[in-house]
Amino acid sequence: MRKLLCICLGAALLFSAAGLSACGGRNARIRYDIRGEYFPEENKLTAEMSVTVPNRTEEPMNSLSFELWANAYREGAAYAPVSALYAPTAYYAGKSYGKIEIANVSGAAGFTVGGEDENILSVALEKPLFPDESVTLGISFETTLAKVEHRLGVGRNTVNLTQFYPVLCACGENGFREYVYSSNGDPFVADCADYTVSLTLPAGYTVAHNGVGSMSEEEGKQTLSVTAEGVRDVAFVLGKDLKVLSGTAGGTEVDYLYLSDSSPETTLKAITDSLSYFSRTFGEYGYPRYTVVQTDFPYGGMEYSGMALISSALHSSDVPAVVAHETAHQWWYGMVGSDQFENAWQDEGLAEYSAALFAGAYPEYGSSYEEALSRSESGYRAFFSFRSQFDGADTTMNRPLTAFAGEYEYRNIAYDKGVILFDRVRQTVGERKFFTGLKNYVASYTGKIASPADLIACFHRAGANIEGLFDSFTEGKCVI
Numbered sequence: 001m002r003k004l005l006c007i008c009l010g011a012a013l014l015f016s017a018a019g020l021s022a023c024g025g026r027n028a029r030i031r032y033d034i035r036g037e038y039f040p041e042e043n044k045l046t047a048e049m050s051v052t053v054p055n056r057t058e059e060p061m062n063s064l065s066f067e068l069w070a071n072a073y074r075e076g077a078a079y080a081p082v083s084a085l086y087a088p089t090a091y092y093a094g095k096s097y098g099k100i101e102i103a104n105v106s107g108a109a110g111f112t113v114g115g116e117d118e119n120i121l122s123v124a125l126e127k128p129l130f131p132d133e134s135v136t137l138g139i140s141f142e143t144t145l146a147k148v149e150h151r152l153g154v155g156r157n158t159v160n161l162t163q164f165y166p167v168l169c170a171c172g173e174n175g176f177r178e179y180v181y182s183s184n185g186d187p188f189v190a191d192c193a194d195y196t197v198s199l200t201l202p203a204g205y206t207v208a209h210n211g212v213g214s215m216s217e218e219e220g221k222q223t224l225s226v227t228a229e230g231v232r233d234v235a236f237v238l239g240k241d242l243k244v245l246s247g248t249a250g251g252t253e254v255d256y257l258y259l260s261d262s263s264p265e266t267t268l269k270a271i272t273d274s275l276s277y278f279s280r281t282f283g284e285y286g287y288p289r290y291t292v293v294q295t296d297f298p299y300g301g302m303e304y305s306g307m308a309l310i311s312s313a314l315h316s317s318d319v320p321a322v323v324a325h326e327t328a329h330q331w332w333y334g335m336v337g338s339d340q341f342e343n344a345w346q347d348e349g350l351a352e353y354s355a356a357l358f359a360g361a362y363p364e365y366g367s368s369y370e371e372a373l374s375r376s377e378s379g380y381r382a383f384f385s386f387r388s389q390f391d392g393a394d395t396t397m398n399r400p401l402t403a404f405a406g407e408y409e410y411r412n413i414a415y416d417k418g419v420i421l422f423d424r425v426r427q428t429v430g431e432r433k434f435f436t437g438l439k440n441y442v443a444s445y446t447g448k449i450a451s452p453a454d455l456i457a458c459f460h461r462a463g464a465n466i467e468g469l470f471d472s473f474t475e476g477k478c479v480i
């Protein structure tokens with residue numbers, strides 16, 4: 001995600017998966033089949049989901065955990081998806097709530113909705129799932145959308161349908177990674193999966209989606225059928241006034257859907273230029289299509305596998321940088337996963353740094369590498385100076401999203417300090433080792449979730465022994 005903050009300085013685990021250990025190297029992928037219908041007059045979506053989960057660990061599994069991100073929008077949620085700073089903008093019609101209700105889970109011994117904030121669906125299996133075996137569950141659910149311009153919600157012009165379904169928690173060293181929502185950053189950590197989705201809705205909508213899809217229409221309803229392979233999520237944006245502009249980048253089809261854009265050709269060119277540039281610089285783009293959709297959204301943009309949202313409220317001069325940032329996330333999030341709840345700098349710092357590289361390579365979009373770096377340096381120094389006067393600035397980078405004091409601190413640590421870190425790495429090791437290290441990272445971790453140590457090891461393999469520099473930044477020891 002990219003936030004354009006208007007900075008004003010004045011202004012658990014209740015049901016753990018016992019016995020689950022580190023993910024093994026087995027390649028079987030999770031499979032989702034979702035058949036849903038959206039009812040706009042009720043702001044509701046009902047769906048039947050079949051999910052096949054392979055046991056890729058070394059131990060039997062007795063239960064499965066799913067994230068219920070939609071429950072963060074419910075009344076009384078402890079971890080709201082929108083901060084107080086953004087709430088007045090995002091909740092354009094005043095208070096509004098959403099939720100997800102699990103009607104039934106078949107193929108299981110039972111289920112509970114719990115976790116730290118009613119954010120986890122825990123499914124007890126009928127029998128232990130041994131390594132290399134798979135289990136298929138059927139999950140019936142109903143998701144209610146709040147009137148909110150956010151990742152999931154009904155906006156004034158569009159409906160954002162992302163994280164509307166139970167998402168299997170990613171597998172970590174100590175079992176499933178069960179995370180609460182956070183208004184700081186993107187708390188979503190998911191293993192790659194294969195999806196088929198059938199989404200029925202009234203005729204008249206244009207739908208932006210990731211994956212490959214086709215639309216059919218019958219008796220006043222339209223049904224979108226989507227296949228998306230090796231993705232961390234499926235995402236949809238529905239709108240009655242969305243216009244489409246298409247192009248290609250290399251051999252990849254690119255669609256730009258927009259509500260209002262004085263120069264859509266320029267935006268499309270920024271999309272295709274950034275996709276081509278990052279393919280050349282980091283390694284080939286990993287999905288069959290790329291879609292960017294302009295939508296009702298309070299932040300700059302938001303990334304999904306093969307798709308990005310950009311805010312309809314962006315100033316036109318900010319669009320190329322936001323597009324470049326979100327497109328870079330196709331590498332640093334979509335293809336190469338990381339734990340963005342625990343180590344947000346790993347993908348946000350790299351995405352923002354990649355946007356600086358793009359600015360340097362394409363000055364026609366009105367910026368430069370030096371300007372982007374200078375913005376991060378001055379922003380970070382202002383943050384450090386301000387916070388040092390009060391409680392002492394905590395500049396550690398490896399900490400959970402919920403441990404940041406707010407979006408101002410989060411932005412300066414994960415984005416700005418991240419940009420400075422990658423600039424210093426490049427300055428220290430030189431061009432060849434730096435870009436070889438990043439190419440190693442893409443080649444080794446596409447389709448996986450990489451730790452900070454994995455990233456550092458990729459630079460090491462490129463001949464750059466740079467662990468000390470990373471540590472001095474992430475542990476908050478260096479002076480900038």
Ligand SMILES: [Zn+2]
Pocket residue numbers: 001002325329348351
């Ligand atoms: Zn981002």
